Amino acid sequence: MKNTKNATDTAAAQDALESIHAASSAGIKAAMPPRWFGLAISVVTGGIVAAASAGETELIAVMLAAMAGVIAMRRKDSVAEPKTLPNTLLGFAALSGLLLFALAVIAGGRFLSEAQGLAWAPLASGGIFGLAVYVLSLSERREYRARIQGNSGQ
């Protein structure tokens, strides 16, 4: 009698865990940013870095407005919001690293254009940073897919 009850409890717990994994996957899938969003954000952030390297403050303001527009477009049709801030020390370290990288690329671009007279340096720095952001957006999508597959495989 007790064994039958234990088996029922175990089966119910197993069913509950499977239902948790399926529901988690549905949430993660709905929150996964579309590919266009990663591309648009990388173009805009690259533009901000290029404008900052060139010392074009008005262009920075335009790019920031473009970024707000891209985020608003993404949110318009969104039904689930992913976590915006990293909740691990590693996540914060990665975010800080990206900000430091942006500052270094801006400083490098500014140095090359002002001290060395290389007019293309701000564009190159924007391109480098934009590419880095795009690669990060692709790896983020991979991480989402891995989490979805991980849930369905459990």
Place this chain on the structure above:
Amino acid sequence: MSAAEIDPVIHAPNRLRICATLAPLESAEFQFLRDTLEVSDSVLSKHIKQLEDAGYVKLRKKKMNGRQHTWVLLTSTGHTAFRAHVEALEQIVAAARAIPVA
């Protein structure tokens, strides 16, 4: 099931799925939850109210495209309770696997 660890508020299948859907997210729209769970508005409202009364979820109203939308988010208390509930379920399954078949 081990009543000491299983959270009775979360344990109901629909409430468990609401928490599981919200756990990896910042928040989710009410209609999305309704469609995912395949329940009516009233059924979902009832379950969300019970989770809200326990302090596990919070509701936020947002105006989008000129219409008011309700978004649901899992609170930190909700996250803690959900994690503990999942651990309890995993322990039950792990304990059953550890028992040798006679």
